[in-house]
Amino acid sequence: MTIRPRLYLVTPPEIDPAAFPDLLSRTLEAGDVACLQLRLKNADGPAEDSAIRKAVERIRPICHNHDVALILNDNPTLAAELGCDGVHVGQEDTPYAEARRIVGPDAIVGVTCHDSRHLAMLAAEQGADYVAFGAFFPTGTKQAKTRAEVELLQWWSELMEVPCVAIGGITVDNCRPLVEAGADFLAVVGGVWNHPDGPAAAVAAFNRLFDEAAEATGKKPRR
Ligand SMILES: Cc1ncc(COP(=O)(O)OP(=O)(O)O)c(N)n1
Numbered sequence: 001m002t003i004r005p006r007l008y009l010v011t012p013p014e015i016d017p018a019a020f021p022d023l024l025s026r027t028l029e030a031g032d033v034a035c036l037q038l039r040l041k042n043a044d045g046p047a048e049d050s051a052i053r054k055a056v057e058r059i060r061p062i063c064h065n066h067d068v069a070l071i072l073n074d075n076p077t078l079a080a081e082l083g084c085d086g087v088h089v090g091q092e093d094t095p096y097a098e099a100r101r102i103v104g105p106d107a108i109v110g111v112t113c114h115d116s117r118h119l120a121m122l123a124a125e126q127g128a129d130y131v132a133f134g135a136f137f138p139t140g141t142k143q144a145k146t147r148a149e150v151e152l153l154q155w156w157s158e159l160m161e162v163p164c165v166a167i168g169g170i171t172v173d174n175c176r177p178l179v180e181a182g183a184d185f186l187a188v189v190g191g192v193w194n195h196p197d198g199p200a201a202a203v204a205a206f207n208r209l210f211d212e213a214a215e216a217t218g219k220k221p222r223r
């Protein structure tokens, strides 16, 4: 039986390194969050690396104080060097096997699988810790290549042990079908950081909804 999903928080593509740590602390205090993915997309090359280093130094202790795993997007080398708990790689990033070699056997490695059963089975077979499907809804955060259907989550969660992450345009108001379909984690950017009542309110609201859905379907909390 599938269990209650957890929130997989992803940072905005650009953060203010001075203000973000405080906002993050308040957000993580508002309810259960499984992990935070640091996804800085608005700088390139050495500027991006330096922004990532600065951000990880400030964010890592906050995540760990809240029992939240810190996952770095795209860059296994920096993830290993900076003591992140894992890395997320897409189909055009470092291939899974190379990412695993770099971060080691104990780190989390997640793989983007778009809307593809084939890519997901390949990633799971190779040893990925989770597979990510999306985008489930229109999103302003990224020009998503594919649209995934809820049935994909249901198929995966009924057949496979490796957890699945749903991503793309997810909000408190639209996420219930993903929860009912068996998503293990919901990965969210705008639905938290741009929530009209603020990110802490969003985290609390997602958790209330997960609890309600779990109760309604008799699913057990993961934590
Ligand atoms: C949890 C999660 N799922 C999918 C993605 C997208 O990764 P990718 O396709 O490599 O695109 P970018 O995020 O690098 O723009 C993700 N980051 N996290």
Ligand SMILES: Cc1ncsc1CCOP(=O)(O)O
Binding pocket: 134, 135, 138, 139, 140, 141, 142, 144, 167, 168, 169, 170, 187, 188, 189, 190, 191
């Ligand atoms: C990184 C990524 N990959 C597919 S959609 C997406 C963006 C998710 O952001 P949002 O939750 O704001 O739609």
Ligand SMILES: [Mg+2]
Binding pocket: 073, 074, 088, 089, 090, 093
């Ligand atoms: Mg990527």
